Amino acid sequence: MYPDNELSALQAGLQHGFVDADQVTTTRLAPTLIANRDGNTMLRALRRELRIADSFTFSVAFVTPGAIATLKQELIDFEGRGVIITSDYLQFNSPRAFRELLALPNITTYIFQGDRASSARRPFHAKGYLFRQGDITTGIVGSSNLTQAALDGNVEWNLRVSALHHSGITAMLDSELEAQLAESIPLTESWVDEYARTFVPKRVDVFWPGDAQVEIELPEAENAPDQTPARMPGSAPSVRPGERAWHVVERLRPNAMQARALDALQRLRDAGETRAVVISATGTGKTLLSAFDVRAVHEHESTGSGRMLFVVHREQILRRAMTEYQQVLDGDAPDFALYAGQHKNAAARYVFATVQSLNAGDAWSQFAPDAFDYIVIDEVHRSAAGSYQRILDHFAPKFLLGMTATPERTDGADIFRAFDYNTAYEIRLNEALETEMLCPFHYYGVTEYLTNAGELGDDPSTLMRLADSERAHYILRQIELHAQAGIAPKGIIFCSRNAEAAALAAEFNTHTLGGRPLRTAAVSGRDNQQRRDELVLDLREGRLDYLLTVDIFNEGIDIPEVNQIIMLRQTQSSIVFVQQLGRGLRKAPGKEYLVVVDFIGNYQNNYMIPIALFGDRSRNRDALRKQMRRAISEGTLSGLSTVSFDRIAAERVLASIDTARIDTKRQLLDAYRELRARQAEPPRLADFAEAGAVDPVVLANGFENYARLLTAAHEEVPVLPPWQDAVLTFVTKELLNGRRRAELVVLRDALARLRHDADAVVDLADSVADSIGPGRSELRARSAGRVLDLSFFTQAERKKYSSQPLVIDGKATDDLTDAYLANGFFASVLDDMIATGLLVNAQRYVGSSDLVVGQKYGRKDALRVLNWASNEASTVYGYKVDPVTATCPIFVTYHKSDEIAETTRYEDAFVDERTFTWFSKSRRTLESKDVRQILGGEIALHLFVKKSDAEGTDFYYLGRVTTAAAEAQQLTMPAEKGEVSVVRTTLHLEHAVDAGLYDFLTLGAAG
Secondary structure, three states, rough: OOOOOHHHHHHHHHHHHHHOOOOOOOOOOOOOEEEEOOOOOOHHHHHHHHHHEHHHHEEOEEOOOOHHHHHHHHHHOOOEEEEEOOOOHHHOOOOHHHHHHHHHOEEEEEOOOOOOOOOOOOOOOOEEEEEEOOOEEEEEOOOOOHHHHHHHHOOOOEEEEEEEHHHHHHHHHHHHHHHHOEEEEOOOHHHHHHHHHOOOOOOOOOOOOOOOOOEOOOOOOOOOOOOOOOOOOOOOEEEEOOOOEEEEEEEEEEHHHHHHHHHHHHHHHHHHOEEEEEOOOOOOOHHHHHHHHHHHHHHHOOOOOOOOEEEEEEHHHHHHHHHHHHHHHHHHHHHHHEEEEEEEEOOOOEEEEEEEHHHHHHHHHHOOOOOOOOOOOOOHHHHHOHHHHHHHOOOOOOOEEEOOOOOOOOOOOOOOOOHOOEEEEEEEEHHHHOOOOOOOOEEEEEEEOOOOOOOOOOEEEOOHHHOHHHHHHHHHHHHHHHHHOOOOOEEEEEOHHHHHHHHHHHOOOOOOEEEOOOOOEEOOOOOOHHHHHHHHHHHHOOOOOOEEEOOOOOOOOOOOOOOEEEEEEOOOOOHHHHHHHHHHOOOOOOOOEEEEEEEEEEOOEEEEEHHHHOOOOOHHHHHHHHHHHHHOOOEEEOOOEEEEEOOHHHHHHHHHHHHHOOOOHHHHHHHHHHOOOOOOOOOOHHHHHHHOOOOOOHHOOOOOHHHHHHOOOOOOOOOOOOOHHHHHHHHHHHHOOOOOOOOHHHHHHHHHHHHOOOOOOOHHHHHHHHHHHHOHHHHHHHHHHHHOOOOOOHHHHHOOOOOOOOOOOOOHHHHHHHHHHHHHHHHHHHHHHHHHHHHHHHHOOOOOOOOOOOOOEEEHHHHHHOOOOOOHHHHOEOOOEEOOOOEEEEEEEEOOOOOOOOOHHHOOOOEOOOOEEEEEEOOOOOOHHHHHHHOOOOEEEEEEOOHHHOOOOOOOEEEEEEEOHOOOOEEEEEOOEEEEEEEEEEEEEEOOOOHHHHHHOOOOEEE
16 A cells, blocks of 8 residues: 555654664654754744645644744745644734734634534644645644744654554544534634734733833832833833832943943953944944943043044934933933034034034034044944044044944955954844844745746846836735735835836835735935935834835934835845845834845845855855755744745755855955954964854965965065975865864974974874874874875875975974974964864864764865775765775765766665665676675765755765665666666665755755
């Protein structure tokens, strides 16, 4: 009745789960506990099942809009039959949650009513998820309701089991679901409307950690609240009916981030520093932070004028800043004054000035250099401009503070020098989300509009196609699918050009959204400030649904009520992406989360999307692929934010990572200058690894070695002799990747001894054993010695490295000794590169000299780590047996090119996460020597797999595998003339393949 492979896999899974844990089995069909720990989350499990199931039924008592948002893309994409059974038990589910369920296409929702003939309804508290795929039924039953915390955050217990359709457990589950459906009614709009009329919202205390908190003086009463609440500045604290009102002391106190930053600023002042920069993500309260620091300085210093100057480029920002300062600083209204536009009060204690006003007629010169004790430069990333420099050159405050959310510049301008390279504190987007300082968001990467001809509607040659009715309808349909049901939109739509924004706004206004006419307006840099302010106010107060623009809202605009960000343009810059995303991340009353819909076309720059979303500045393709795999599999970001892509959009991003030029010399120099701008001296290569900046391996390889990069960056460094340059290139190309620790340890120790004794010899085995532990250290030491004396390499490789060894028999060669001791620059760069290689090894390869499961290796590196005597990578041809080390690496390209010969187009394939069907080379039989060695069990087999040749030359190491002669079959395969013999066998993996990597390799980008 059932395929033999499915039945045997299920039997093995049951044996492993209920009888013998040592039984090798597939992860997918074995009983599994899902406890929301170490990536094994309900969200990941549900996403994966939804991608492969033919149908599903959820039976869950509680459902929240946030949980639906985290699964929305999978539910929208689901093509089978989906049923959700829920209830109105305890009125936990809000009307919004029910409206979200109603809005899901192809999903039918039922409301459990219990036995309607009975006067007492049974409480509904079910928590079960059932999936059907082929002949297998999988159930996940336990403690998780369909709430975001239960899917990813809470400690939960959920048991996942699989069974055949005709099994007893499947019959029991089906019977219970049929009984529940018989006691349920379909969810309808009219039912939700009636439910909403009687629904009583639960009281939830909302804290605003992105803003300062208010000190509260509690009443002296027995029923006084246990905790001091926090509120938005300027709003009244919430009070329950019948309770005494709290007396508000109008004195704000710092939130957690601000308190840490204030401590850092004070430590700098205590150390004698007079200038500093604070980098703080949009919405984290950096303006209030500066006000707190001004207050702290004034309270602790008795000398000086006590005056402060706040400088920024826009009057709108200035007015908001002055309002926030008035909530923090002691002083009467006349103490605070604008110096902008028609307002030019230069005598106030606290002056808030635009940079333009201070520069008009050199107005800054009317102030004495020491007129202000404290000066704040907001949006300091602009300070490289001459208008700012004139101000900075004129004034000499006791303390100068610069603030920005985006300090990165690629034009070489040095904004940190004016602040003595003191970065007092830094909080980036992901950290701000993790600490719940910002509103969480749900990002949906969706495919851009396709015309009937299959051409992309996002890259047309005429404006007409950008704003035609079909594209507008498609955009609005995607927005409606992904937006919050029952919540009026207040969105910003970022377009590619002003003409598109205007034309689309006009077209949108002929459409409806959510059953009512759509109200939109375009706004551009050509609009004066008054019109901009009027449109923003209309959006905030609900008279407009969307504002369409290009980039005038990238910074300096504060619209907390924005609940949607729509991106209708390609991502040209990760900095701009984060700026535009930040427009919706401020918290506001009634705003649970932000919806981001990004329309992804077939752009070369799509790789910038994961850079922006995950804050990955490494320019390392493998790191970006890993982030995308995690997003597709787990979907979680920092805090409660999530990321989803539809299948085509995900494939486009991954294709961009594979093909786009993301590590050109110009890009790498820009990345170098970004970190260089923060330091008074040129950074070490290790600094890039420690700072989470561009990947030091990518950076150095882009210029052959780090010394060449320093020269290209116009640093004042000496030109190295050819052989010394070749040594650095050797370390860069062969050792810096950190894929084995042994060579780095031996070279480090040999050089360290030179500083004390030029004739010292390193005991290779001892050096390796001391640093990486005993075991096979002698074999590793010999292998490391062959790498450092270059005998491991081919003749062409040795010639590339000047054919001169570095270390022979544990002693640095005379050439290396002379160069190291005589050339301090060469020695410092070499030491730095060795230290960086060891750091990379610790970060990515757990400090190991062995192969690490899940990491990537090229053929040559794999042979090196397996201790082969020489580089035979060019003759491996898929696999090769080394009798000396008794190892056999197997390299598989999973999705093979159609252009390769028929005799090498093997049908290698995963059966499941721990089982792999593998074919030998062609023209092999069961009697071939290498086949008998592989099947005989005396050779250690290591499996390496990559998705396709587009990934490059490196493979994912999946671990040790075993096979047996009894599992092998001799078959034939097509050839140019007739057929040739081949052997097929089953490889059993020692470690189950990570679910995200397994999906990436086998199911394509998104399933």
